[in-house]
Amino acid sequence: MTEPLTQNIQDYLKAIYGLTSDGGKASTTALAARLGIAAPSVTGMLQKLAALRPPLVVYQKHRGAHLTPEGERAALEVLRHHRLLEAWLVESLGYSWDAVHEEACKLEHVISEEFERRIAAALGHPVRDPHGAPIPSAELVMPPTNDVPLGSLHGGERAVVRRVDCEDAPLLQRLKSLGLAPGAELNVLEVSPFDSGLTVQVTGQKPVVIDPATSSHIFVETVETMEA
């Protein structure tokens, strides 16, 4: 650790991490959109992050940026803070899982390593946060997952919701009211051939139609159907 990173740099790193999870590059515009910042500002910051010693990103004009190992470590550190905090706000302070994001976003930049250790220990070193997102280990390794997007399922398949990857509180609340929370079991009744919208039935609930924009945020693990 050279020196503490500012909050906005941490936010850039988190955003780049999120946009490059597929192994690609994060474009200036995508970053600008995600961060709510004008594109030229992003260009400037990427140039700066790439010029730091050690550099936190690899940046090439007109082809976006991706994290260096140092940058990724810093991003995972923040992500670990964020997700531990969410878990802990739910477990210890009784927040509902759809209301913790904002609070964690502010706290994540500010807590000490000591604090991180204490809440991790208090929670029993959890591997997922309340939304089902994996929590990087203390050594900053992201635990592997088998989750697939809900939209990739076919009619008749059965699955368990593992993760709801979304930060929008109203949408989270809607999903929650539909029973679409981590741990929920569901059957895919039908897939629309037009727009790939899904009709799913969460166990114990009425069937619902989930449009593709929504289902891409929901990650599931398929379950063997009991052949009774």
Added chain:
Amino acid sequence: MTEPLTQNIQDYLKAIYGLTSDGGKASTTALAARLGIAAPSVTGMLQKLAALRPPLVVYQKHRGAHLTPEGERAALEVLRHHRLLEAWLVESLGYSWDAVHEEACKLEHVISEEFERRIAAALGHPVRDPHGAPIPSAELVMPPTNDVPLGSLHGGERAVVRRVDCEDAPLLQRLKSLGLAPGAELNVLEVSPFDSGLTVQVTGQKPVVIDPATSSHIFVETVETMEA
């Protein structure tokens, strides 16, 4: 509430609050020293705070500043956050009372009102923090106290430590190792006529000499000596 105050403004308000508890004004230099900022920067900020609508401080050239009612409310809000956080770090995360200040200083600017309410409730709405400092109520009223500085006692008096008003971790640790923590009982054995240094004996400990610089941070409540 007009709009959220920046962290540095909150720090200025806290500092002014601390320096004007005697009803006087906070001087530019005193503020500069307390905040670790150059004096001209303080002048500039005081001018700004006085020009805000509504103004947070009353400022007159060359005569320092004090808080307006709005400024005081904002300062008490931050102080409430700080002290609740300290209490809660000790109670819920097992921090020792001499190690919570730094963490609370960062968190105090960042937590939501919801968070404040939840930890206050979880702690049973405490009236003092782990150092014995009074916690402003949710309505931002500072609870009254009877504490007097340890240095104001005379030889032969008996007292209970109520508050250790100090942010320096090493000093706090020293005081803790001497048993000088909130709740401790002590006898004043002797007061030096030269420098007003005190020789005190904490119940169950060896007598110690406390110099005036130190004793001014320790606030006590006198106790009737049992006439056995």
Added chain:
DNA sequence: AGAATAATTTAGGTTAACCTAAATTATTGT
């Protein structure tokens, strides 16, 4: 391929919060 469009960068500017050095105003000691 070449024109139209989209993405990105450059150029130039703003704001907030700090700084140092110099000028001013207040306080203190004789």
Added chain:
DNA sequence: ACAATAATTTAGGTTAACCTAAATTATTCT
């Protein structure tokens, strides 16, 4: 009272992170 000293403010400058408008480079479509 008045000179010396201390406190404070003014003046002018820096840095980080943002912005808009214009210029450039890349991509897409026919």
